[in-house]
Amino acid sequence: xxxxxxxxxxxxxxxxxxxxxxxxxxxxxxxxxxxxxxxxxxxxxxxxxxxxxxxxxxxxxxxxxxxxxxxxxxxxxxxxxxxxxxxxxxxxxxxxxxxxxxxxxxxxxxxxxxxxxxxxxxxxxxxxxxxxxxxxxxxxxxxxxxxxxxxxxxxxxxxxxxxxxxxxxxxxxxxxxxxxxxxxxxxxxxxxxxxxxxxxxxxxxxxxxxxxxxxxxxxxxxxxxxxxxxxxxxxxxxxxxxxxxxxxxxxxxxxxxxxxxxxxxxxxxxxxxxxxxxxxxxxxxxxxxxxxxxxxxxxxxxxxxxxxxxxxxxxxxxxxxxxxxxxxxxxxxxxxxxxxxxxxxxxxxxxxxxxxxxxxxxxxxxxxxxxxxxxxxxxxxxxxxxxxxxxxxxxxxxxxxxxxxxxxxxxxxxxxxxxxxxxxxxxxxxxxxxxxxxxxxxxxxxxxxxxxxxxxxxxxxxxxxxxxxxxxxx
Numbered sequence: 001x002x003x004x005x006x007x008x009x010x011x012x013x014x015x016x017x018x019x020x021x022x023x024x025x026x027x028x029x030x031x032x033x034x035x036x037x038x039x040x041x042x043x044x045x046x047x048x049x050x051x052x053x054x055x056x057x058x059x060x061x062x063x064x065x066x067x068x069x070x071x072x073x074x075x076x077x078x079x080x081x082x083x084x085x086x087x088x089x090x091x092x093x094x095x096x097x098x099x100x101x102x103x104x105x106x107x108x109x110x111x112x113x114x115x116x117x118x119x120x121x122x123x124x125x126x127x128x129x130x131x132x133x134x135x136x137x138x139x140x141x142x143x144x145x146x147x148x149x150x151x152x153x154x155x156x157x158x159x160x161x162x163x164x165x166x167x168x169x170x171x172x173x174x175x176x177x178x179x180x181x182x183x184x185x186x187x188x189x190x191x192x193x194x195x196x197x198x199x200x201x202x203x204x205x206x207x208x209x210x211x212x213x214x215x216x217x218x219x220x221x222x223x224x225x226x227x228x229x230x231x232x233x234x235x236x237x238x239x240x241x242x243x244x245x246x247x248x249x250x251x252x253x254x255x256x257x258x259x260x261x262x263x264x265x266x267x268x269x270x271x272x273x274x275x276x277x278x279x280x281x282x283x284x285x286x287x288x289x290x291x292x293x294x295x296x297x298x299x300x301x302x303x304x305x306x307x308x309x310x311x312x313x314x315x316x317x318x319x320x321x322x323x324x325x326x327x328x329x330x331x332x333x334x335x336x337x338x339x340x341x342x343x344x345x346x347x348x349x350x351x352x353x354x355x356x357x358x359x360x361x362x363x364x365x366x367x368x369x370x371x372x373x374x375x376x377x378x379x380x381x382x383x384x385x386x387x388x389x390x391x392x393x394x395x396x397x398x399x400x401x402x403x404x405x406x407x408x409x410x411x412x413x414x415x416x417x418x419x420x421x422x423x424x425x426x427x428x429x430x431x432x433x434x435x436x437x438x439x440x441x442x443x444x445x446x447x448x449x450x451x452x453x454x455x456x457x458x459x460x461x462x463x464x465x466x467x468x469x470x471x472x473x474x
Contacts, residue, residue: 148184150181150184151180161173165357183205203215216235231258234254237272253272257271302468308399309396313460317334331391332392343417348414349446350381350382352379358378364379364434366431368409368411368445370458372448372450403447409448411446413429430443
């Protein structure tokens with residue numbers, strides 16, 4: 001059995017189990033004693049163990065732990081109290097030092113909390129500073145906001161009002177100045193609030209496509225909660241992996257999505273609006289390997305109606321109906337093959353809202369060839385490159401928006417070449433006027449709700465070979 005050895009100056013004592021009681025203990029030397037020949041100062045312990053070994057007094061571990069916990073708790077409470085005083089002081093117009101003046105006049109009490117007086121940044125707006133401080137205390141969330149408000153007044157007035165139009169409600173004969181406001185803003189923010197809410201926003205009201213904006217607010221629950229996540233804004237639905245199930249799900253969803261767990265069951269729910277390109281039809285070929293076809297089948301009846309029209313009877317064009325409208329050389333050759341009395345040189349397109357009061361009483365009044373009602377009626381003059389587009393060959397046009405199938409009529413008049421100069425041929429191109437004249441005014445019908453297939457000369461003028469491939473969002 002090993003026995004500890006206690007070393008004393010100039011004395012060596014070896015204890016054993018048998019001689020432990022026979023050896024007398026020497027008197028302890030005073031603290032700091034040293035020998036005449038020794039230059040090292042030694043501090044001798046005042047208490048020796050039962051076997052002569054030096055042992056120091058050790059405090060109770062439980063008391064040490066309780067004391068450490070008490071100190072840590074007091075420091076934590078002090079930090080919370082100081083933080084709260086600082087936050088409240090920033091929101092008050094009166095400094096907090098004035099409130100506790102009675103406590104600080106005589107000096108701080110030992111252990112008392114010293115209030116923190118807020119320091120305002122020079123030049124900072126009080127409201128902006130308060131909002132920034134409060135958001136900074138809530139969580140690590142930065143916000144960049146730029147906004148602009150534009151205001152103007154505008155007036156729309158009909159300068160050609162008649163006596164009959166004055167009796168119509170909303171005639172707009174006496175235009176008044178009306179204010180118009182345009183509010184534009186963009187905001188970017190991101191961060192974490194209360195360690196549970198994750199924010200990521202990038203929104204600009206002036207962006208051309210709404211899909212370019214990103215609004216995402218996600219709540220992250222604890223592992224033992226029924227609600228695991230709750231997302232608001234741009235969400236992505238992720239079903240189980242399957243090429244047959246996920247092929248038609250768009251990536252752009254805007255709404256609410258929640259995931260959670262109740263016992264062994266996991267659930268995902270989504271209420272969102274689909275935005276962007278949506279793949280509706282997918283064809284898979286199962287053989288030696290899977291293949292996905294990108295072809296789309298379009299039915300013959302799915303043409304883009306009431307927007308594209310020939311300016312002349314298409315049966316006069318060589319090779320009809322095998323005509324490529326986008327082949328500019330072919331279209332120029334077809335136009336050159338027409339006689340000068342038939343080939344359009346400059347087009348004028350007119351539209352009429354059937355059964356409605358015309359806003360321009362000085363507009364041209366045509367007798368439209370091919371219409372079921374050939375009497376003279378007022379038409380509105382459409383603007384080129386604004387309301388419609390003309391092919392360089394002058395043989396077909398495209399409207400910006402389709403005609404209303406119930407109450408709109410479309411007519412056309414054009415100039416022709418007469419001895420090398422633009423002129424009129426009433427029998428083919430009509431009278432391309434932009435205002436009312438006492439002389440007969442004639443135009444050619446392009447489309448009306450009452451147009452029947454039996455009226456072949458005008459029924460064939462609508463192009464029925466134009467299809468929409470991209471869908472409504474393209």
